[in-house]
Amino acid sequence: MHTTFRRLVPGLIVAACLPLATARNIDLSTVPHRDTVQLTIYNSEDLTLVRETRVLTFKQGVNPLQFSWANTLIDPTSVELTFRTQPDQLTVLDTTFPHDKPQMLYWNVQSDFDGEATVEISYFTSGISWSADYVCLANADETQMHLDGFVRIVNRSGEQYENAQIRLVVGTINLVEKIAQLAQIPMDKVDQLREAVRSELRLRAARGIMKPASQAEYGSADEAGRLDEAKIIKEGLSEYFIYTIEGTQTIPDGWAKRMRSFEGEAVPFRIQYRYRPQEYGDQLVRMYLLTNDTPSELGTTPLPDGVVRVFRDNGRDGLSFLVAQTIKYVPIGDKIELNFGPDPEVIFELIKLRAFRDNLWLHIHGTDLFRRADDGAFQIDVNSTVAGWDDHEIYTQRIRNYTAKPIAVEIRRTLPGHVVFRSALQAKLHDYQTVELRTAVEPAKRADLLFEVVRHQGRNATQHNVTLEDAAVQP
Amino acid sequence: MRRFPYLTLCVAGGLMFLLPKTALARIKLITLPVRERVEIQLDHPSATLVEEERLVPLVKGLNQVDFSWANTAIDPETILLRVLAPAGDQPLDARVLSVSYPPNEAALVWEVAASASGSARVRISYVLGNLSKSFNYRAVASHDEQTLTLAQYMRLQNFANEEYAASGLYAGFGKQFLRPVGLNETKEMLVERVAAVPIRKTYTCDPAEFDYLDRPKNKLRVPMHYVLKNDAANQLGRAPLPYGKVRIFQDDGHGSTAFLGEDWGQFTPIDDELRLFLGVAQDIVVVRTIERNHKQRVAGNLEDIDVVIKYELENFKDQPAVLDVRENLRYIRNEVYRDTGRDVQWVLGPETTFAGGVDREKTTCEQVVFHAELPPRAAEGQAAKVVHKLHVTLKNEW
Numbered sequence: 001m002h003t004t005f006r007r008l009v010p011g012l013i014v015a016a017c018l019p020l021a022t023a024r025n026i027d028l029s030t031v032p033h034r035d036t037v038q039l040t041i042y043n044s045e046d047l048t049l050v051r052e053t054r055v056l057t058f059k060q061g062v063n064p065l066q067f068s069w070a071n072t073l074i075d076p077t078s079v080e081l082t083f084r085t086q087p088d089q090l091t092v093l094d095t096t097f098p099h100d101k102p103q104m105l106y107w108n109v110q111s112d113f114d115g116e117a118t119v120e121i122s123y124f125t126s127g128i129s130w131s132a133d134y135v136c137l138a139n140a141d142e143t144q145m146h147l148d149g150f151v152r153i154v155n156r157s158g159e160q161y162e163n164a165q166i167r168l169v170v171g172t173i174n175l176v177e178k179i180a181q182l183a184q185i186p187m188d189k190v191d192q193l194r195e196a197v198r199s200e201l202r203l204r205a206a207r208g209i210m211k212p213a214s215q216a217e218y219g220s221a222d223e224a225g226r227l228d229e230a231k232i233i234k235e236g237l238s239e240y241f242i243y244t245i246e247g248t249q250t251i252p253d254g255w256a257k258r259m260r261s262f263e264g265e266a267v268p269f270r271i272q273y274r275y276r277p278q279e280y281g282d283q284l285v286r287m288y289l290l291t292n293d294t295p296s297e298l299g300t301t302p303l304p305d306g307v308v309r310v311f312r313d314n315g316r317d318g319l320s321f322l323v324a325q326t327i328k329y330v331p332i333g334d335k336i337e338l339n340f341g342p343d344p345e346v347i348f349e350l351i352k353l354r355a356f357r358d359n360l361w362l363h364i365h366g367t368d369l370f371r372r373a374d375d376g377a378f379q380i381d382v383n384s385t386v387a388g389w390d391d392h393e394i395y396t397q398r399i400r401n402y403t404a405k406p407i408a409v410e411i412r413r414t415l416p417g418h419v420v421f422r423s424a425l426q427a428k429l430h431d432y433q434t435v436e437l438r439t440a441v442e443p444a445k446r447a448d449l450l451f452e453v454v455r456h457q458g459r460n461a462t463q464h465n466v467t468l469e470d471a472a473v474q475p
Numbered sequence: 476m477r478r479f480p481y482l483t484l485c486v487a488g489g490l491m492f493l494l495p496k497t498a499l500a501r502i503k504l505i506t507l508p509v510r511e512r513v514e515i516q517l518d519h520p521s522a523t524l525v526e527e528e529r530l531v532p533l534v535k536g537l538n539q540v541d542f543s544w545a546n547t548a549i550d551p552e553t554i555l556l557r558v559l560a561p562a563g564d565q566p567l568d569a570r571v572l573s574v575s576y577p578p579n580e581a582a583l584v585w586e587v588a589a590s591a592s593g594s595a596r597v598r599i600s601y602v603l604g605n606l607s608k609s610f611n612y613r614a615v616a617s618h619d620e621q622t623l624t625l626a627q628y629m630r631l632q633n634f635a636n637e638e639y640a641a642s643g644l645y646a647g648f649g650k651q652f653l654r655p656v657g658l659n660e661t662k663e664m665l666v667e668r669v670a671a672v673p674i675r676k677t678y679t680c681d682p683a684e685f686d687y688l689d690r691p692k693n694k695l696r697v698p699m700h701y702v703l704k705n706d707a708a709n710q711l712g713r714a715p716l717p718y719g720k721v722r723i724f725q726d727d728g729h730g731s732t733a734f735l736g737e738d739w740g741q742f743t744p745i746d747d748e749l750r751l752f753l754g755v756a757q758d759i760v761v762v763r764t765i766e767r768n769h770k771q772r773v774a775g776n777l778e779d780i781d782v783v784i785k786y787e788l789e790n791f792k793d794q795p796a797v798l799d800v801r802e803n804l805r806y807i808r809n810e811v812y813r814d815t816g817r818d819v820q821w822v823l824g825p826e827t828t829f830a831g832g833v834d835r836e837k838t839t840c841e842q843v844v845f846h847a848e849l850p851p852r853a854a855e856g857q858a859a860k861v862v863h864k865l866h867v868t869l870k871n872e873w
Contacts, residue, residue: 135555154576228588229572254578260571309553311524311600316645318514319600321524321553344715347744352840355818357871362775384775386873391818393840402715402745 012054012121013066032056035118037164041130041153043304044171048128050074050161053084053120058111062093067121068104072158078124081107085118127157130168132261132306136338138288138322140315142271145290147264149303151232151243154256163248170304170329171240232261234301241302264297273346275411280339284348284399284409288338292330303330310338346407346441347400353475354394361459363387388459394473397449401441411437415453418461422469423451432465450475484508484599485541486531506532511596513639515656517608517631518647524553525639526600533569533589543582547636548604551576556585559596567593606635606656608646610666610719612740614751616701618726620676625703626668627716632661648714672710675702677750678796680761680786683803688755695761697798703749716743721751758791759798759849766864768811773871780869782811783826789858790849800829800845800863801837808869815872824866843867 012032032054040049056065067079076097083090089112096106111117130153138145151168155161231246243261251257269290274280288310293299307326314320323340330336342348362384370379401407414434421427421435430436441447450473456462486506512528531540542554558569568590575584589595609630616623629646633656644652649666656662679685680695688696701723706712721740724732736753743749767783784807790796804819818840823833829845837844845865852858 133552229570251575256576258574258576260573307552311555314516314518314645316651318516318526318643319524319555319598320516320647321519321522321600321602324553344742344744347747352818355840356820357817360777360871362777364775382775386775386777389871393818400744400746 012056013068014056014063034162037161038167039128039161039164040167040169041128042169042171043130043132044169046126046129048125048157049122050125051120051122053118055116055118057116058090058109058113060111060114063109063111065107065109066104067107068101069123069159070103072103073125073127074103075124075126076103076105078122079105080122081109082120082122083117084120085116086113089113090117090119125157125159127155129154129156132304133258134303134306134308134327136267136288136308136310137319138269138310138312140313142269142288142312144266144268145264145288145310147267147290147298148260149262149301149306150258151245151261152256152258153249153251155251155253158253160250160252162250164250165247166245166249168243168245169240170243170302229260232259234261241304243301262298262300267297268295271407273343273348273407273409275348275409275413277412278414283342284346284411286340286343286346288336288340290336290338291333292336293333299332302332303327303336305329308336308338310340343403345402347398347402349398349400351396351398352393353396354392356392357389358392359388359390359456359460360386361388363459386458388461389457390460391453391455391457393453393455394475395451395453396475397437397447397451399439399441399447399449401443401445401447404443406440406442409439409441409447411439411449413437415455415466416464418456418463419466420454420456420469421451421466422454422471422473423449424470424472425449425451426470427451427468429466429468435466435468483541483543484529484531485543486533486538508532510640513642515606515639515642515644516647517629517645522602523604523606523608524600525603525606526598528559528596528598530594531587531597532594533567533587534592535589537572538569538587538589540585540587541582542585542599543580544601544637545581547581549581550602550604551581551583553600553602554583555598555600556587557598557600558587559598567591567595569595569597603635603637606631606633606637608632610717611663612719612721614701614721614723615732616674616723616725616735618728620674620701620725622671623674623701623703623723624668624670625672625711627666627719628663629666630661630663631656633657634659669710672703675704676700677702677799678756678759679799679801680763681799681801681803682763683806684801693762693764695763697756697759697761699753699756701751701753703751704746705743705749706746712745715745716740716749718742723751723753759796760787760789760791760858761798761800762787765810770812776873778872780808780812780872781824782807782867782869783824784865784867786847786863786865788847788849788861788863790861791852791858793851795851796849798847798849799834800847800865802843802865804841804843804867804869807867808872812869812872817872820870822868822870824868826864826866828862828864 014032035053035055037050037052042048081092091110093108093110098104098106130151133150133152135148135150136145153166230249233244233246235242245259249257267290269288272287272289273284274287275284290296292303305326305328307324309324310322311319312322323338325338327336364382364384366383368380368382370381371377372379397411399409412430412434415421416433425437427435427437437449439447439449452473484507486508508529508531510527510529514526516524516526556571558571570588572586572588575586577584611628611630613626613628614623631644636658638658639656641653641655644654646666652664654662654664677700678697679700680697682695685696685698688694703709703711705716719740720737722737723735725735727733738751738753740749740751764785765782766785767781769781771779771781773779784802786800788798804821808814808819829847831846834844834846847861847863849861850859
């Protein structure tokens with residue numbers, strides 16, 4: 001009996017003999033099947049909350065139940081039995097974890113009636129995960145893109161949850177212990193490693209936010225026969241966002257499944273070239289800039305962390321692959337910035353044209369008198385060292401545009417120290433030590449942005465910031 | 476000869492192919508749609524995108540389309556299935572509902588819903604590893620070394636463990652090729668051949684970059700370069716020149732060519748110069764000596780350093796030559812003073828003798844460039860010694 005039953009784990013057995021925790025070798029039991037199952041999968045942790053319902057027949061008095069989960073990754077401390085019907089006539093008297101049977105527990109349920117009741121068993125399991133990814137297909141003009149968002153669910157939990165309603169949680173929850181670790185430890189060892197409040201904290205974190213949704217009846221429609229994509233319903237909840245996949249899904253153990261979560265048909269974007277060494281390295285990079293909002297045909301959901309793969313219509317009835325880039329969580333209304341790296345058709349050069357020093361200050365110290373030994377002649381020499389000066393550096397920032405379109409360029413340069421930035425470029429300060437310049441370069445043209453950096457050094461440096469000066473600079 | 480491609484597309488229709496059952500059922504009838512068209516996009520610096528077009532027979536309702544890529548280096552995350560828009564008289568409309576990935580297999584299963592039975596034209600694209608491109612060049616200079624013919628080749632190496640019949644190959648510039656790509660095959664294709672590209676033959680001395688040929692005698696190493704400008708005026712400039720090896724030959728005047736040497740051609744943007752190092756010129760002798768190193772105290776520990784560098788130049792060739800004399804100002808300061816880490820503030824002194832002054836295009840804050848014209852050696856073999864001086868004052872050093 002047990003040999004065949006292990007294929008069905010986690011399983012629930014209603015035992016016909018009492019009490020269970022005795023040394024009996026001959027048992028009779030029935031195996032109620034799962035009626036519904038709901039998976040709530042978190043992407044920030046290896047954690048899935050499973051809720052399953054089964055219909056059991058109780059007799060008045062004490063009813064023993066056995067629940068086992070051999071070869072799965074269930075956290076034994078999280079298994080919980082509640083009653084969806086007749087909750088006031090059914091009570092869990094106790095829960096027993098037998099020391100000689102790992103991945104198994106017994107419940108003794110006190111029933112005040114004879115008849116059927118629907119029970120809900122919930123538990124945490126590891127091994128089921130989900131992730132988001134995105135595919136962008138830009139048009140040949142690079143003005144609009146078709147943006148598809150996908151969710152991919154991977155089941156390596158050791159269990160096949162058939163016809164499960166699936167909900168995906170976007171957000172970061174707090175866990176004090178890893179579920180995968182707890183799943184490997186027999187129940188009688190768990191206490192040795194846990195803090196007193198560990199379980200309670202975790203339950204509050206994960207079950208708490210699920211409470212409103214769990215009131216609803218979940219999944220009964222099988223995925224079989226569906227000719228439309230399963231819709232993914234998005235809703236905000238506390239600090240999280242829940243994606244509920246319409247209908248039910250079956251993802252066998254070891255398999256992964258990817259479904260479209262949203263689609264933007266003609267998402268507008270603009271191209272900007274950026275030089276921001278702290279963000280993109282010491283290079284001018286080409287960016288696609290778009291916004292996760294309604295005018296951009298997006299904005300129905302925050303975009304979870306994930307990889308964006310960008311292709312472009314190459315104008316020859318085909319695609320070109322541009323980039324694969326990981327993006328961080330993008331709230332509704334926020335910007336999406338895709339970095340394509342340097343463009344070989346745009347040349348970006350910083351040329352130092354001239355350097356000189358002035359405003360030199362000397363620190364006078366010691367005696368200033370020297371006497372020659374042979375003839376006794378005296379010479380006064382001011383004994384001093386350079387203590388302060390200004391370094392002047394004159395640069396041209398040269399940008400050559402060999403693309404077929406005008407380009408917009410934004411340059412941010414961080415200039416540490418006490419600095420004066422002199423130019424006629426209408427520069428502005430991005431922060432106290434970073435200068436921002438913007439310009440546009442026509443196709444097949446070259447822009448030379450002349451500027452002078454004056455660095456106050458030594459005693460001349462009295463601040464740690466950049467001052468902008470609007471003045472023409474001579475090369 | 477392989478019978479089956481490693482990249483396989485299988486189609487099965489009907490509800491019997493729902494995933495849970497599929498996972499267990501291994502007996503099934505499938506169709507194998509062949510490739511109608513293949514495009515290999517080589518325009519990305521490091522990734523090769525393959526696009527296949529196939530006619531996929533679908534039945535009304537749900538269809539399962541398996542795609543497997545055993546023993547190939549497809550990046551599974553980049554696989555896209557696009558159903559092309561149906562033609563006007565074709566009622567079939569198909570849409571991908573989901574993708575499933577079986578465990579421990581290089582495969583996936585698309586679940587496709589079709590509005591009617593018929594064939595759907597689909598494009599499958601993926602980034603494929605081990606199918607790479609590189610560039611190389613062959614240049615044949617004219618006998619007088621005034622121009623050359625530059626041929627640019629794209630070399631495609633297919634170690635991807637997959638073969639493709641006639642496929643479109645495009646590097647992002649130049650012409651598009653239609654060629655079969657066999658297993659483990661290397662294919663070289665002429666992208667462009669440009670005749671009469673003007674070349675500038677340069678001799679350059681720069682102790683900071685090229686060092687000395689004979690340090691005790693202060694003889695500088697003088698490399699010879701061919702310089703090509705990647706612009707329209709020089710028959711080029713249609714696209715940046717990608718990195719690659721350049722083999723250089725010269726018309727020997729007798730109907731054949733002689734191999735002059737080879738160099739790695741660096742990535743050359745439009746309007747930039749491609750410099751190809753051919754070897755050290757032994758017939759142009761440059762002796763560099765520091766003639767003067769004079770410190771002048773300004774105040775306290777603040778000093779100016781007056782430096783005169785003398786160049787004794789001899790051209791033992793029977794042709795006149797122009798020598799580019801290049802000096803790095805930091806290098807000079809390190810020779811005569813020390814490395815202070817600060818920028819070099821410098822001014823040219825009146826004793827500088829190079830005609831025409833500095834090359835303003837190439838001179839920067841860090842580097843100064845002059846050109847010296849060298850007459851050919853005399854008929855009896857003697858070379859005239861040309862002497863030039865660079866006078867520079869390094870200011871405000873301490």
